Amino acid sequence: MPHRILLTCGEPAGIGPELAPLALASGVDFVWIGDPRHLPPGTDFCEITAPSDPVPVGRLPVLRHDFAAPRTPGRPDPANAAGVVEVIARAVDLITRGEAAALTTLPISKQALKQGAGFAFPGHTEFLAHLAGDLPVAMMLASTTVTPPCRVVPATIHIPLEQVPAALTDEVLEQAVRITHAALIRDFGIPDPRIAVAGLNPHAGEGGTMGRQEADRIAPLIARLRAEGLDIAGPLPADTMFHAPARARWDAAVCAYHDQALIPIKTLDFAGGVNVTLGLPFIRTSPDHGTAFDIAGQGRADPASTIAALRMARDMAAQRR
Template identity: 50%
Template sequence: MSSPHAPIALTLGDPAGIGPELALLAWRLRDAGPGLPPFFLIGDPGFIERRASEMNLQVPVADVGPDLAEEVFPRALPVMSLPSGMRVDAVAGRPDTAHAGAILESITAGVDLVRAGTASALVTNPIAKYVLTEVGFAHPGHTEFLAHLAADPGAAPPLPVMMLWSESLAVVPVTIHVALRRVPELLTQDLVVRTARIVAHDLRHRFGLAHPRLVLSGLNPHAGENGTMGHEDRDVLEPAVMQLQNEGIDIRGPLPADTLFHERARAGYDVALTPTHDQALIPIKTIAFDEGVNVTLGLPFIRTSPDHGTAFDIAGKGIARPDSLMAALRLAARLATRAAKAGA
């Protein structure tokens, strides 16, 4: 069980992307606004020093473990070496499969630390799945890999639920990293019910909402118009909503997705569940592109991440913004404290 008083573990992400510079920039802004909780980066201290120098960022780097991270955080960015001692030699903007080992080792080490209580939460920098796939990465995405790492030996992995959160809107796609044509076959009543249960549980125990309000958008235009524009809303989503309501979960739907995200509609719920990935991510990235946070629900530890990708095209150019990473760090600390109080 992680301790809410331990520092936050931040993974390396793809070292050719913007993750390393975001960590440097976030540390520089650690006292801005409400301030940042202490965190440490898991990677190669020498590489982080070189990236800081290349970008002319005056950030001292301390080669320390998590036990000293909080102590040195006010004066230097703590960077924990990869457990294997692996070194990183990445060029900003040039993804390379040679970095796959360091990327995966950083994630695995972060999960181990947060499960051991050495870190209070896990914040992950962006990765590019295609870089990992070329070396045999078998998981659909980052989220599913974390679920695999979270599983106890011999047990099935937990169902990971991806929530994109901001102060203005929170959304959960029921199906995530799959082709749109596969959604109807994957969108089952059981999947909707299991997803909504996890969302309701974590909103209560980690976000502190005593009575979370959920809505579910339809899959088809106008939520199917009673089967005239697709049967999934009537035959799959409506029964799922009824089952959840019978269990005492406050959920409405399926509702037409095209009228679910304007300001008045958002005032009526705490989180919107959608059948597809883009139904959820388009509105939140429109409303809160720089402040959105990716939160994985259903795991036995707190995990957040910036709501953006590796941005290889701007890596190393000095134009990346750390807003989303800073929001992810603050939210991770907030959730870890609340989860500890709730005993979840």
């Protein structure tokens, strides 16, 4: 079976091209897909024609994908937007054909892609789900350097906060729980996952005085899932779920909305957090940060999260095997 990881280039104007050679320190066997012109000057790379081609030790293996324009750090070029999208689609095609073990993606700029290529998706996660056949997916952020580990899954993702109460339907929350439960077993090797579910409102509604969603909808759903045999707790107040003793009681937390999930993980493990897309037929991880236009081209890019993402992709692939 293939063992090499595909690393997509992401937005050329961001720190992605700088992270690729630095990620060799991960010790993971990966190949970068992108335009070699965008790599930092002096990068020791080796062009290959297929993910399985041999690569000299210590050199960055590159599957060449030509872009329309050179790289200007910190300044996205609309002419390169189509190339960013094409690289993601190419990587998914390669992995679905069995030519690689997993996918790690470097950050994209949704704004740049919308402006330059009419990108119609809220983010990477939704585009990958579309390429995989419009499958239901969930976004997990997982720590790699804190104990007990912190794994969080927002049930709603890239929508305005004012839309969350209506979007957090029973179906949406149940789907997030079930996808998380299956992934913890298949990809993380946890045979009997423990899942915590956060409430939507402060103090998880405090008996209905701060909102009725917990009592009327979330608690009955949790009771039904618990009756099926899932080890699931909640709805819990989000402000007391993430200190170490609380995290020791669960393997993953399903949260109501984006910031409720991402603030604790980024506070606890900013450099070591990894974004994992659950529910795909292939493994996808990503560093837990953006394009960092403000430091692009300055030699300040921190590869810690990219290294963690590559190592997690490798470990998840081994678990699936």
